[in-house]
Amino acid sequence: MELNSRIPDGPIEKKWDNHKFDLKLVNPANKRKYKVLVVGSGLAGGAAAASLAELGYEVECFCYQDSPRRAHSIAAQGGINAAKNYHNDGDSVRRLFYDTVKGGDFRAREANVHRLAEVSNNIIDQCVGQGVPFAREYGGLLDNRSFGGAQVSRTFYARGQTGQQLLLGAYQALQRQVGLGTVKMFARHEMHELIVVDGVAKGIVTRDMVTGEIKSHLADAVCLATGGYGNTMYLATYAKGCNGTAIWRAHKKGAAFANPCFTQIHPTCIPVTGDHQSKLTLMSESLRNDGRIWVPKKKEDCGKPASQIPEDDRDYYLERKYPSYGNLAPRDIASRAAKQVCDDGRGIGETGLGVYLDFDAAIKRLGANKIEEKYGNLFEMYERITDENPYKTPMRIFPATHYTMGGLWVDYNLMSTIPGLFVLGEANFSDHGANRLGASALMQGLADGYFVIPYTIGGYLAGIKPGSRIKAEDPAVKAAEQYVSDRVAKLFAINGKETPTHFHRELGKVMWEFCGMGRNEAGLKKALQLIPQIREEFWKNLRIPGSGADVNQSLELAGRVADFLEIGELMCLDALERRESCGGHFREEWQTEEGEALRDDENFCHVAAWEHKGEGQTPVRHVEPLSFENVHLATRSYK
Amino acid sequence: MAKHFNLTLHVWRQKNAKCDGKFVEYPAENISPDMSFLEMLDVVNEGLIRKGEEPIAFDHDCREGICGTCGMVVNGRPHGPKERTTTCQLHMRSFKDGDNITLEPWRAEAFPVLKDLMVDRGAFDRIIAAGGFISAPTGSPQDANALPIPKENADLAMDAAACIGCAACVAACPNASAMLFVSAKISQLALLPQGQPERYLRVRDMIAQMDAEEFGTCTNHGECETACPKGIKMENIARMNRDFIKASLTYRPATIGGGAG
Numbered sequence A: 001m002e003l004n005s006r007i008p009d010g011p012i013e014k015k016w017d018n019h020k021f022d023l024k025l026v027n028p029a030n031k032r033k034y035k036v037l038v039v040g041s042g043l044a045g046g047a048a049a050a051s052l053a054e055l056g057y058e059v060e061c062f063c064y065q066d067s068p069r070r071a072h073s074i075a076a077q078g079g080i081n082a083a084k085n086y087h088n089d090g091d092s093v094r095r096l097f098y099d100t101v102k103g104g105d106f107r108a109r110e111a112n113v114h115r116l117a118e119v120s121n122n123i124i125d126q127c128v129g130q131g132v133p134f135a136r137e138y139g140g141l142l143d144n145r146s147f148g149g150a151q152v153s154r155t156f157y158a159r160g161q162t163g164q165q166l167l168l169g170a171y172q173a174l175q176r177q178v179g180l181g182t183v184k185m186f187a188r189h190e191m192h193e194l195i196v197v198d199g200v201a202k203g204i205v206t207r208d209m210v211t212g213e214i215k216s217h218l219a220d221a222v223c224l225a226t227g228g229y230g231n232t233m234y235l236a237t238y239a240k241g242c243n244g245t246a247i248w249r250a251h252k253k254g255a256a257f258a259n260p261c262f263t264q265i266h267p268t269c270i271p272v273t274g275d276h277q278s279k280l281t282l283m284s285e286s287l288r289n290d291g292r293i294w295v296p297k298k299k300e301d302c303g304k305p306a307s308q309i310p311e312d313d314r315d316y317y318l319e320r321k322y323p324s325y326g327n328l329a330p331r332d333i334a335s336r337a338a339k340q341v342c343d344d345g346r347g348i349g350e351t352g353l354g355v356y357l358d359f360d361a362a363i364k365r366l367g368a369n370k371i372e373e374k375y376g377n378l379f380e381m382y383e384r385i386t387d388e389n390p391y392k393t394p395m396r397i398f399p400a401t402h403y404t405m406g407g408l409w410v411d412y413n414l415m416s417t418i419p420g421l422f423v424l425g426e427a428n429f430s431d432h433g434a435n436r437l438g439a440s441a442l443m444q445g446l447a448d449g450y451f452v453i454p455y456t457i458g459g460y461l462a463g464i465k466p467g468s469r470i471k472a473e474d475p476a477v478k479a480a481e482q483y484v485s486d487r488v489a490k491l492f493a494i495n496g497k498e499t500p501t502h503f504h505r506e507l508g509k510v511m512w513e514f515c516g517m518g519r520n521e522a523g524l525k526k527a528l529q530l531i532p533q534i535r536e537e538f539w540k541n542l543r544i545p546g547s548g549a550d551v552n553q554s555l556e557l558a559g560r561v562a563d564f565l566e567i568g569e570l571m572c573l574d575a576l577e578r579r580e581s582c583g584g585h586f587r588e589e590w591q592t593e594e595g596e597a598l599r600d601d602e603n604f605c606h607v608a609a610w611e612h613k614g615e616g617q618t619p620v621r622h623v624e625p626l627s628f629e630n631v632h633l634a635t636r637s638y639k
Numbered sequence B: 001m002a003k004h005f006n007l008t009l010h011v012w013r014q015k016n017a018k019c020d021g022k023f024v025e026y027p028a029e030n031i032s033p034d035m036s037f038l039e040m041l042d043v044v045n046e047g048l049i050r051k052g053e054e055p056i057a058f059d060h061d062c063r064e065g066i067c068g069t070c071g072m073v074v075n076g077r078p079h080g081p082k083e084r085t086t087t088c089q090l091h092m093r094s095f096k097d098g099d100n101i102t103l104e105p106w107r108a109e110a111f112p113v114l115k116d117l118m119v120d121r122g123a124f125d126r127i128i129a130a131g132g133f134i135s136a137p138t139g140s141p142q143d144a145n146a147l148p149i150p151k152e153n154a155d156l157a158m159d160a161a162a163c164i165g166c167a168a169c170v171a172a173c174p175n176a177s178a179m180l181f182v183s184a185k186i187s188q189l190a191l192l193p194q195g196q197p198e199r200y201l202r203v204r205d206m207i208a209q210m211d212a213e214e215f216g217t218c219t220n221h222g223e224c225e226t227a228c229p230k231g232i233k234m235e236n237i238a239r240m241n242r243d244f245i246k247a248s249l250t251y252r253p254a255t256i257g258g259g260a261g
Ligand SMILES: Cc1cc2nc3c(=O)[nH]c(=O)nc-3n(C[C@H](O)[C@H](O)[C@H](O)COP(=O)(O)OP(=O)(O)OC[C@H]3O[C@@H](n4cnc5c(N)ncnc54)[C@H](O)[C@@H]3O)c2cc1C
Pocket: A039, A040, A041, A042, A043, A044, A045, A062, A063, A064, A065, A068, A070, A071, A072, A073, A074, A075, A076, A077, A078, A079, A080, A081, A162, A163, A189, A190, A191, A192, A225, A226, A227, A228, A237, A238, A239, A242, A243, A245, A246, A282, A402, A403, A424, A425, A426, A427, A438, A439, A440, A441, A442, A443, A445
């Protein structure tokens, strides 16, 4: 397998400009002769589908929800980064680039990150043009706040609903195209297979989640923008339907899977309350602008109400350990620090797995009104879930799985190792290295969808003959359809005793314990034994009532869990083979005396891209070396 | 640990859009007050699957009150008893041991039931496609700060933009009117300078589509506002109506003509 990143030559500031000029163009009259499938209607997919249709391509877009407006991007709360420097505080494209490379612990491609920083400003312009109601100051200009891993204020936001507002902007642009007849939208359609002919992506097979119909869609190029695979861990901040199915099928058809073990555990989520727990709820990182994180200094104090613990007996551990970034230390670092104090027996709450996020000082300084204006909806959400009032008692929080930096390997054009298959947004691996900074996933999703794919896909399509699409009768199409219907039949045929959720929960426990915030060789090897056992049990003892011929949510879930049971294994394998600590990947064997991640640049300054070798075969690990010419490799310090 | 309790559910079961439905009774046992309402249904459904019965179908995704996917009528109230709370954010501490809970899908001509508590809200997407946008093709807008917008207007636009498209307003309305949903989008865009060029075209096209989808008319019951989990206000309907009148008075069919040369 060849991993050609196709990074353009030239100085980093010029690469994207030069490349745009070098890319071949498709003649306007020819555009409508090309058909592009966009799987996913989140920020990446929604933006791509709308923009490609505006250019004149024939587009079909798919999502599993009942409406494209409900893609998981809707749940993003905090904000989106851009290097506008509207606040004159020293921001620039260069600084955003630098912060993101460093934040990713030097495991991302410089050229991609620089492009991301360059287009960040266009994104804000685009969204404002669409009517996204970003927060403003009294003078009518846009407001900003700070996020972790940055010392400038570059995060644009719309109350605590930034993702919702950005997605509605993209959704409206998409619906405009639907109204014009240039995009055909397939909601409640789940992609189950990629059609590959002579090594080139030519279409997909979907299941209509209402009628059960299994159908192929043929095109000149396919874009996957299906989000992250973090639900492999079962409990996560993802929406319940988020899945790895689309990228996993593509992987099995030849797309390399890069850095699968790079997952982000977000430091501030509402703690688990019991076995019934079905998901975890994030409390936005923006809260760390004003909230202070602490635990009691003494173990004996952990059972007491927060109000009875005097100031001197509190350990504001982030402020203590990282004085220059304090509560705004990056996520991987803040999560690990929370785990350390809890491992130390100083966690709070019934389970001892929690730390305080305290607004008392901010309320005294700014007034409850100001805090309400900034975070009102988050405070309300917290109270609804926990029945506690965060204006009066500090929030209790704990880390939870939140994002996957890994994903399908793509080159600079966002094309996977399968020609014609492009991967956008969280589904690809490209920009965040081993740790994503807050407010940069929204930026990346929209960058990919609005400003990268419209150019790079043209370069690909210009090289293929218009109207050369394969026919529905092609044996590859029939085989793909057959594969999907056989798999549905196989799931029904098991007819065992246990629910899909049962297996998902079991997998989640293994993943969290052995491939979560701390990983080590023995644990990962154990997980690699346990996961195949769960998978075997799944294929022996699963039960799905009903039929495949109408709505069947158990069937949908079972299909996704079957894939998670394979993805989880690859995550553990990748974590085992990456014998260093970097970003969110913390191998306990590689840490400094102070417990910080210890990178091994000599042996691991690369992307690990896995190639599927067939059922039951061990996948092969390929390597794309990374070079840092503009940001010098250095130990990340936030002290 | 808080005390667990038992409930009885009366759930609307309907195989698909073509079949008739009926209420079926299910016990919900050993429910923790910390569970969300949907987690309570998960527990019931796990039990049904183990018995080989089909679980109760209901739409849900984010379980955080933001995606607008969930929604059912709980004891006669869309999204249940708690104000400004979606079904997924409702918690079992709002109920007590021995309660009977009736669960029904949104009921409206425009929303066919797909299965059990799941309906087809595609009509909302079609209304947005008819005009619920600002035409700003990718790459065309100017610098974001070139156009200052008074904070007050930006805040009002954000209030209206908070709509999650759940359709509880339609379910609550005795006429199954979609005015609250439609007016929220119209208000958001009408309050912003970027929304001005298409302002009257938008209101006309969206209302035409709304009528075509067989939603009822608004007779000012105000049930929508009470049911709305996001606090969308009826003043948006007043704003939409004013714009609609103006749009009707000033309507002129678009001139069609080619440019010279
Ligand atoms: C609670 C929360 C808060 C966050 N807050 C922030 C923040 O403040 N700032 C920030 O930058 N990032 C934030 N993030 C991360 C960010 O929201 C996501 O990474 C980003 O929105 C992903 O966008 P996407 O377009 O790649 O995928 P998604 O929005 O997940 O969209 C995936 C799409 O693919 C479709 N799909 C998936 N599988 C299939 C299939 N098999 N067949 C058909 N369709 C399929 C879905 O229907 C959906 O339309 C947050 C994430 C969470 C969970």
